[in-house]
Amino acid sequence: MGTLSGRPDPLNEFQLQPRDENGPVFNEPWEAQAFAIVLALHKQGVFSWDEWATSLSRQISAAQAAGDPDLGDTYYQHWLAALEVLILEKEVSDSGEIVSRIEAWREAYLATPHGQPVELKK
Amino acid sequence: MSHDHTDPPSELTLKVKALESLLVEKGLVNPETLDTIIETYESQVGPRNGAHVVAKAWVDDDFKSALLADATAAVASLGYTGRQGEHLKVVENTADTHNLVVCTLCSCYPWTVLGLPPVWYKSAPYRARAVSEPRKVLAEFGTVLPEETRIKVWDSTSEMRYLVLPLRPAGTDELSEEQLRDLVTRNSMIGVEQAKTVASRG
Structure with missing residues (x-):
């Protein structure tokens, strides 16, 4: 998608970030990624859409009970938490594996010179 | 650094x-x-799909009847099918009834026809107030309805999603279906606004 003026389009910096006429529908790229993971897992049959809706609404209720004003900006945090719960419940992964993978990514960032693509060490 | x-x-x-x-x-x-x-x-999905559905219903009475009878099938006939197997119901605005869609539980939304939900749709205040004081919520979107207009609020679930068929704006008899699509906004299909008028088009 080029622009009429021929200048670089700032939106192309985030070309995976869905937008609509009123601006981004995701605040950050990870939100879109988390969104897509849930759709892909559902398509794979890992969980039903009903199981998903139940898991998500539980997270939202729990967050509200814990004092989250829930203005929409934390929505994908609940989404991500619901995804993690289902991954654990369906025994797709376990919390030890997830925690060590998070640390592996953190180390990968710290070990990668700035500007280069960050990849996990095998 | x-x-x-x-x-x-x-x-x-x-x-x-x-x-x-x-x-x-x-x-x-x-x-x-x-x-x-x-x-x-x-890009491909999004409010454009919904606008196509609405504009077609405005110009094609047979399609409109089919849409109101079985929206899931009518929308599928245009090539828009749901990923989650949910059913779609289209609710029609009339001279005396205005429809508003919300999901009080979380944020079920007709993604296939509207794309991704806006942030406010997911917010707790909208989810609560659309039910408790819909007229005020509409006014905050600039939609002031006559006192006698009835407001019906539709609460979405994981099995049932709603799409509002807004009123066709006055003075659009000459417009083609393509041109009419430009008047159909995402917000008008959630029900918080009316379709655009010809004067405000583009």
């Missing part, structure tokens, strides 16, 4: 990357599939 490393992103980003890479390794998720999903909701 040092160049021998990259500052790690937020914990949330790290968690998404961790889950995604594990799921890819387990063969449950394909990175290209994820990109396709995101691109689909970014």
Whole structure:
């Protein structure tokens, strides 16, 4: 998608970030990624859409009970938490594996010179 | 700032990357599939699909009848089918009734025809107030309805999603279906606004 003026389009910096006429529908790229993971897992049959809706609404209720004003900006945090719960419940992964993978990514960032693509060490 | 490393992103980003890479390794998720999903909701899907449905209903009475009788099938006939197998119901605005869609539980939304939900739709205040004081909520969107207009609020679920068929604006008899699509906004299909008038088009 080029622009009429021929200048670089700032939106192309985030070309995976869905937008609509009123601006981004995701605040950050990870939100879109988390969104897509849930759709892909559902398509794979890992969980039903009903199981998903139940898991998500539980997270939202729990967050509200814990004092989250829930203005929409934390929505994908609940989404991500619901995804993690289902991954654990369906025994797709376990919390030890997830925690060590998070640390592996953190180390990968710290070990990668700035500007280069960050990849996990095998 | 040092160049021998990259500052790690937020914990949330790290968690998404961790889950995604594990799921890819387990063969449950394909990175290209994820990109396709995101691109689909970014450009191909989205309010344009809903606008197509509404504009066609405005010009084609048979389609409109089919749409009101079985929206899931009528919308599928245009090539828009749901990913989650949910049913779609189209609710028609009339001279004396205005429809408003909400999901009080979480944020069920007719993605196939409207794309991704706006942030306010997901917010707790909208989810609560659309039910308790819909007229005030509408006024905040600039939609002031006559006192005698009845407001019906539709609460979405994981099985049933709603799409509002807004009133066709006055003075649009000469417009083609293509031109009418430009008058149909996402917000008008959620029910918080009316379709655009010809004067405000473009």
